[in-house]
Amino acid sequence: MLVVVTLQVVARLTPMSLPWTEELTRYLFIWTTFLGLAVGTRSVSHARISLVIGRLPRLLQRGALHMYFVASCTFFMVLAYTGWRLVMQQFHNGETSPALGIGMYLITTSVVVSALLALWALVESVYLDRRTRSYLETGETIG
Known part of the structure; x- marks a missing residue:
């Protein structure tokens, strides 16, 4: 994307015309954004209400984790x-x-x-990675 945008800028400063650069930049940005969705899901970098979850009793925290999983799975499947x-x-x-x-x-x-990558990342972060699961349940990272 950086190379394409650089070509676009250079083309504007010269009489050269590269009409495809703006379109390719847009498409690369779309791919980057959607792949970032999966990465954010795996690293639990998305917006969520950890403040509320962290203050719930332990039993409700575990239930909230599974509700989060079901709601996220439903969203990603749709x-x-x-x-x-x-x-x-x-x-x-x-x-x-x-x-x-x-x-x-x-x-x-x-x-x-x-x-599909986000679905796999969700399974990993909630059920396979102990450190991330702990963070999801309590909002606190393991030392």
Whole structure:
């Protein structure tokens, strides 16, 4: 993305025209954003109400963790399903980007990929990684 934006800036300072750089930058940003969703889920860097969870009694904290898991899984499954339907629609309709001429399904695939990665990251962070699970339950990291 840095290289493409640099090309875009250089092109604006010269008589050279690179109309595809703005579009490619946008698509790379979309991919980066959606992959960041999965990374944020794994590292528990997303917004949540740890202040409230940390003040609940221990039993309710454990229940809150499972409610968080179920709600997040539901969200990511709906996101993956909806994204997949959109990818298929764009593929079958032959939608292409204006400047690059690539299939728009290649861009929308980022939604599906990130939702599936986020589902795996959610399982890892809640049930497989003891340190992250402790953080999710109490809001405190293990020394």
